[in-house]
Amino acid sequence: MSKALVLAESRDGNLRNVSFEAIAAAKLVADEVVVALIGENVAKDAAQLATRGANQVLVVEDARLLHYTPDGYGQVFMQLIDRVSPDVLVFGHTSLGKDLSPKIAAKLEAGLISDVTSIEGSGADALFIRPIYSGKAFEKVKVTEGKTLFTVRPNNIEPLAEGSSDGSIEAVTVELKDLRTIVSEVVRKATGGVDLSEAKIIVAGGRGVKSADGFAPLQELADLLGGAVGASRGACDADYCDYALQIGQTGKVVTPDLYIACGISGAIQHLAGMSNAKVIVAINKDPEANIFSVADYGIVGDLFDVVPLLTAEFKKMLVH
Amino acid sequence: MEIYVLLKRTFDTEEAIQLENGKIEEDGAEFIINPYDEYAVEEAIRVRDAQGGVVTVLTVGPEDADKELRTALAMGADKAVRISIEDDVEEADHFSVSEVLAGYLKEQDVDLIIAGNVAVDGGSGQVAPRVAQLLDIPYVTTITKLEIDGTDAVVTRDSEGDTEVIKTSLPLLVTAQQGLNEPRYPSLPGIMKAKKKPLEELDLSDLDLDEDELAPRLETVERFLPPNKAAGKVLEGEIATQVEELAALLRNEAKVV
Numbered sequence: 001m002s003k004a005l006v007l008a009e010s011r012d013g014n015l016r017n018v019s020f021e022a023i024a025a026a027k028l029v030a031d032e033v034v035v036a037l038i039g040e041n042v043a044k045d046a047a048q049l050a051t052r053g054a055n056q057v058l059v060v061e062d063a064r065l066l067h068y069t070p071d072g073y074g075q076v077f078m079q080l081i082d083r084v085s086p087d088v089l090v091f092g093h094t095s096l097g098k099d100l101s102p103k104i105a106a107k108l109e110a111g112l113i114s115d116v117t118s119i120e121g122s123g124a125d126a127l128f129i130r131p132i133y134s135g136k137a138f139e140k141v142k143v144t145e146g147k148t149l150f151t152v153r154p155n156n157i158e159p160l161a162e163g164s165s166d167g168s169i170e171a172v173t174v175e176l177k178d179l180r181t182i183v184s185e186v187v188r189k190a191t192g193g194v195d196l197s198e199a200k201i202i203v204a205g206g207r208g209v210k211s212a213d214g215f216a217p218l219q220e221l222a223d224l225l226g227g228a229v230g231a232s233r234g235a236c237d238a239d240y241c242d243y244a245l246q247i248g249q250t251g252k253v254v255t256p257d258l259y260i261a262c263g264i265s266g267a268i269q270h271l272a273g274m275s276n277a278k279v280i281v282a283i284n285k286d287p288e289a290n291i292f293s294v295a296d297y298g299i300v301g302d303l304f305d306v307v308p309l310l311t312a313e314f315k316k317m318l319v320h
Numbered sequence: 321m322e323i324y325v326l327l328k329r330t331f332d333t334e335e336a337i338q339l340e341n342g343k344i345e346e347d348g349a350e351f352i353i354n355p356y357d358e359y360a361v362e363e364a365i366r367v368r369d370a371q372g373g374v375v376t377v378l379t380v381g382p383e384d385a386d387k388e389l390r391t392a393l394a395m396g397a398d399k400a401v402r403i404s405i406e407d408d409v410e411e412a413d414h415f416s417v418s419e420v421l422a423g424y425l426k427e428q429d430v431d432l433i434i435a436g437n438v439a440v441d442g443g444s445g446q447v448a449p450r451v452a453q454l455l456d457i458p459y460v461t462t463i464t465k466l467e468i469d470g471t472d473a474v475v476t477r478d479s480e481g482d483t484e485v486i487k488t489s490l491p492l493l494v495t496a497q498q499g500l501n502e503p504r505y506p507s508l509p510g511i512m513k514a515k516k517k518p519l520e521e522l523d524l525s526d527l528d529l530d531e532d533e534l535a536p537r538l539e540t541v542e543r544f545l546p547p548n549k550a551a552g553k554v555l556e557g558e559i560a561t562q563v564e565e566l567a568a569l570l571r572n573e574a575k576v577v
Contacts, residue, residue: 067484070449070459095479099461102414102449111415111537114444127541133441136337137344140542145535180458184474185485195480201576225577236498243499244481249333249440250355250498258576269333276546279574281566287554297569298554299562306563313567314577 002123004030004088005080007073008037008049008057009096012188015045017198018092018152020159023053025152026090027160028119029126034058034084035167038076040066043171050167053160057169058084064176067183068096072176074103079174081108086147093151094197101151110146117156117255124148134249134272154198155255189244194228196245201227201258204247204274207234208263208284208303215241217307218262224314230254230274232264248273260310262303266291283307321373322428323364326421326435326448327392329385330354333440342543353388356436359496362503363466364434365396371468373431374398378424380417382406386519393514394506400519405534408524413536414446421447422454423529424522430455430491437462437495445495452493460486462497 004026008019019035026033035054037046039061046057060076077100081089089104091097093115105112113128120127120140127140128150196202203222205215215229222229230252231245247254249269259277264270266282266289274280275294282295283306292298299306331337332350339345353361364375376399377392379385389400403424409416425433433452438445445461452459464483465476471490476483478497506514524531553569555562570577 069486095462098445099449102418102446103453103459105415105446106418106450106453109415109537111413112444112446113538114446130443132443132543133331133337133344134443135546137339137543137545139540140544141538141540143537144539145537181460181486181488183484184487187483187485189481189483197480242481243497244478246498253443258570258574268336272333275549279570279576280552281570282552292552292554294549294552295554296549296552296574297566298552299559299566300554301559301562305559309560309563310567313563317567317571317577 002030005086018154054167071179113150199228204230206232206264329388358503360434394510408531416534418450433493459493461495
């Protein structure tokens with residue numbers, strides 16, 4: 001019986017979808033899945049994890065774990081590893097997962113496969129597929145020595161439905177020693193609450209939005225569809241928006257169900273970050289814009305005409 | 321202050337990727353300093369100029385990487401070190417490379433290590449946090465601001481759009497996020513000076529590392545290109561009609577709304 005330990009994550013008090021996807025991924029390579037739920041006042045979420053594929057949920061609560069720190073979470077996770085003795089460790093490819101997983105891998109002298117988008121085969125023979133060059137190419141990787149550690153990219157692995165498991169829940173006490181990094185302040189950015197890397201729908205703007213205010217109609221459409229707003233490097237460099245919104249080879253690589261590119265020309269670096277989206281819509285005044293070469297649907301027109309009309313159309317549609 | 325920059329030579333982001341016998345075709349491709357590592361070089365120079373000290377740029381790689389090291393020296397770094405492992409370790413992975421870097425850094429006095437938060441080729445972002453763990457020093461990734469006062473540091477980090485302010489202390493490793501600074505271009509005098517700056521080449525025998533302990537944990541069994549997308553549908557007619565059609569297509573054909 002092989003065992004996996006999965007790190008679950010919450011954001012703004014709710015479990016992140018990528019955690020359910022990580023459990024599903026763990027199920028593909030291990031027989032038994034133990035989920036670690038770490039933080040302050042997080043026990044309320046354990047029951048949900050226990051039905052979404054987890055055989056067991058270990059809950060670690062401590063006021064010092066309110067904010068993620070590599071030392072805090074690292075100590076907890078290493079103690080859970082000692083307890084569970086997993087063969088497989090799975091993290092979301094999130095800010096937290098990207099920060100913590102290399103530390104754990106280094107401690108275990110193990111490999112780590114980052115940003116996995118799909119898995120072929122099962123158990124020790126599993127092959128992990130991940131993008132390289134921000135999605136311009138892909139590679140298939142296998143573990144040749146040591147434990148199997150990987151991070152899963154949000155939105156790529158189908159999560160298991162509620163009722164898939166009836167796992168047990170256990171509170172665990174761990175020892176925490178000095179933390180060498182202390183989070184003294186967190187400023188939440190108001191980007192409609194939906195995180196870009198996990199968003200199912202992204203409305204992105206390029207130089208064509210012309211100003212910071214030009215993002216308003218994009219934000220309105222994104223809000224209506226429950227999506228997030230992104231941007232091209234051009235828009236970020238022109239100071240129309242924050243670099244946190246940048247999508248591309250520098251910036252974020254995203255794979256939403258729907259990507260609506262507004263006033264984005266489609267430089268190769270930008271395409272690398274979004275061309276694996278399931279459905280791409282391009283709205284651009286220039287019919288020769290490169291973005292149309294990857295778009296499933298295109299409208300040649302001014303985004304300031306098209307986007308508000310589209311918002312109005314969806315409003316009508318979603319009412320019915 | 322002893323400042324080290326972990327630098328990687330990568331494909332220019334302008335390059336399309338082609339495969340030749342299952343490997344990435346490198347012939348004729350342009351190479352650059354990994355864009356995130358440029359922020360790291362710039363930040364290291366700024367910290368040195370404010371606090372005094374020495375900036376050493378450090379890379380693991382073959383002789384070709386000397387070009388990128390010289391560029392960093394031309395920007396203003398003081399010294400460069402390249403550790404050559406390609407003759408000893410085949411298909412090195414993050415484990416191998418971080419063990420090599422840590423093996424070298426353990427022997428140095430280190431106050432601050434700056435790296436890019438991710439390389440635009442492999443895209444894993446693993447090596448820097450691994451090195452911090454191996455050196456047993458604190459780290460903060462994806463930073464957008466770094467303030468140092470004596471051995472205290474206040475670091476601002478970007479976490480998926482949220483901003484975290486973190487208090488920590490030196491020795492410290494940080495990784496650069498976009499927005500940390502605006503990297504300078506090498507000046508002509510800088511380029512001239514860089515030619516005379518020290519660039520040391522080392523291999524495993526200089527580092528007291530055994531190749532058997534660096535064997536990769538992972539193996540890439542295949543590389544492939546994503547399927548080409550079929551040409552999409554550019555809508556026609558009045559804008560209002562096009563929008564109506566698009567909304568209906570997204571709802572009924574693509575089923576994404």
